[in-house]
Amino acid sequence: MAAAVMILLFVVLGIPILLVLWGIGIYNTLVQLRNQVENAWSQIDVQLKRRHDLIPNLVETAKGYMKHERETLEKITEARSRAMGAKNVADAAKAESALSGALSQFLLVVENYPELKANQNFLSLQEALTSTENKIAFARQAYNDQVLFYNNKIQMFPSNLVAGIFGFAKRDFFEIEQPAQREVPKVSF
Numbered sequence: 001m002a003a004a005v006m007i008l009l010f011v012v013l014g015i016p017i018l019l020v021l022w023g024i025g026i027y028n029t030l031v032q033l034r035n036q037v038e039n040a041w042s043q044i045d046v047q048l049k050r051r052h053d054l055i056p057n058l059v060e061t062a063k064g065y066m067k068h069e070r071e072t073l074e075k076i077t078e079a080r081s082r083a084m085g086a087k088n089v090a091d092a093a094k095a096e097s098a099l100s101g102a103l104s105q106f107l108l109v110v111e112n113y114p115e116l117k118a119n120q121n122f123l124s125l126q127e128a129l130t131s132t133e134n135k136i137a138f139a140r141q142a143y144n145d146q147v148l149f150y151n152n153k154i155q156m157f158p159s160n161l162v163a164g165i166f167g168f169a170k171r172d173f174f175e176i177e178q179p180a181q182r183e184v185p186k187v188s189f
Helices: 002-063 071-085 087-112 114-118 119-157 157-168
Strands: none
Touching: 002 071, 002 087, 002 119, 002 157, 071 087, 114 119, 119 157
């Protein structure tokens, strides 16, 4: 009789304790993943700020040579301002896409100015921008990997139960739309 009471007591007390410990473990994992996503975003943010800081110097260097390209230079400045004012990942992705498009257009126009292309200051700024673009691409990939892992965890059973209780929300990927890169090239003979 005493053994049966002990087993019943163990089941009545032990199972809830195990469930609480299981819930704590999943909660801590979700907090860790959420923090990793936020850290990955901050790495992108650092590179975006560096990009935003380089653009005015690039534009200022080009102004002296590109007097007839005022509209192109204004588009870059406006796109940069919108990108700097983005409030969330989706807004940032949209604004950075527009900024990338404006920069691409600017670099195409630069081809018409051989003196500018030969300017050492412009070349070093262009190299710094290219390096920063590569760092942004790497940071974006790392961020999206973290978001994928986090989103999977909060959507898969049984961790979705804990995620739902504590309000862990799905995160957006940082996807920059560049239509020219998404289109399949057409080849004709």
